[in-house]
Amino acid sequence: MTGDASMQPTRDPRATLPDLIEVLLNKGVHLNLDLIISVSDIPLIGINLRATIAGIETMIEYGMMQQWDRDTREWVQRAVRTHLPLAADEEILAKMAGGHYQDNFYRTWRPGSAYLTTQRLIIHRRDPAETLWQTRLDAIASVSPLRESSIGGEERTRILVGLKDGSEAVLSALEPDRLISLIQARLGRADGASSSTPEATAEDRPLREGRMWFLETLSTGSTWRGGQAQLSNTELTWRSPMDGRARVRISPEQLLDIRREERSNPTDERRVLILETADSTITLAADDAGAWFAGLDDWRTGPGDRRSAPLETTMSPGRNPDDRVGEGAAPWR
Structure with missing residues (x-):
């Protein structure tokens, strides 16, 4: 029994191919062997093999292929300079x-x-x-x-x-x-x-976010645009998927007044949100405008430290935002 135990492998034999590849690339393998290929016990081919197999980073770390690395970097620099002035x-x-x-x-x-x-x-x-x-x-x-x-x-x-x-x-x-x-x-x-x-992230942690519509006023009229609104400790933002930056960005100090008015909009909620700032009036619509109104009113008048407030995703139960016009604009009637 003692002899059988001594013949057991000292490492876990359940190694997988990814384990082998990881060891091969990160640690490398050095081969120094003589190989003879025989047919019917007649030696035909002899191979003397000396090789090192490892990942490029491992090779360079141990002082191998450094000249190749320098030559490759110089070639890349020359190739880029042909179209990018440096x-x-x-x-x-x-x-x-x-x-x-x-x-x-x-x-x-x-x-x-x-x-x-x-x-x-x-x-x-x-x-x-x-x-x-x-x-x-x-x-x-x-x-x-x-x-x-x-x-x-x-x-x-x-x-x-x-x-x-x-x-x-x-x-x-x-x-x-x-x-x-x-x-x-x-x-x-x-x-x-x-x-x-x-x-x-405490200052910018979202307090509330969800689907919201923004009434954009153009020279030809007004148009509702669908997008995403997010309320954090420091600001309220709204952007559509086509905008690279937030189209609406308001801090608590900029928000002078908030109220709700009945107005035609793309949602099932009849009353929209009217946000008053010193230089503009912003009109927003959401399926849960009531919850947004309460949250914004508390955000405007409440204490500045709301770090323990949970993240909320605002959407009416059973409502699919894709049922709407999608990301395009809906004409205001």
Whole structure:
């Protein structure tokens, strides 16, 4: 019995293929063997094999393939410079698919590639060659994730870049969290890096959010637009899936009065919300306008510290928001 026990494997034999690949890439395998291939006990082929198999990062870490790594990086730098002008001492740190939201006379996403260099953050399109947006790293005041719902309802993470001149830019990237971390590392600070911690998110934690309609006044008349409203400790925002930025943004100090009035709207609730500020009157409609009214009134007049308030998703029981016009506009009758 003692002899049988000594022959048992010392490691867990239930290793899977992913476990083997992980060890192979992270730790590597060094082979030094002589192999003889025989047919009918007649040796035909002899193989003397000396090889090292590992992931590229492991290879470079242990001093192998460093020349290949340098040559590859230099080739990439030369290839990029053919369509993206870089300074002599400027190097590319990261590249991924990305885009810039143009918010002026024509609102649209402009796709390209996001480049983080040692000096700049750039959104560049290769063909036709055009730099869609860029800024120097020393001009960035803050960078943080911006989560919003797409037209199909899927939540996407954008990148909100605040500049020291007070302007903002909304960017997209294939790996937004990674790009944000790299930018913050270059800036030498952690703006929003701890945004997932309770201390960082307490002020902006949503108190209430849900489907809401905004009455937009145009020169040709008024139109209801569907979108998403969110109430946090610091502000009330509303945006449609087609907007890169919040169309409505109100702080408790800006809200002078709130009331309800009967008015035709796309919901089953007859009375809408009228929000008065110093420079505008905002009209909103929701299926649960009564709950929103109570929440906004308490938000406007109540204490500033509401960190323990729970998150609420506002929607009438049994009601499907897709039953409405969707993300498009509904004419106000």
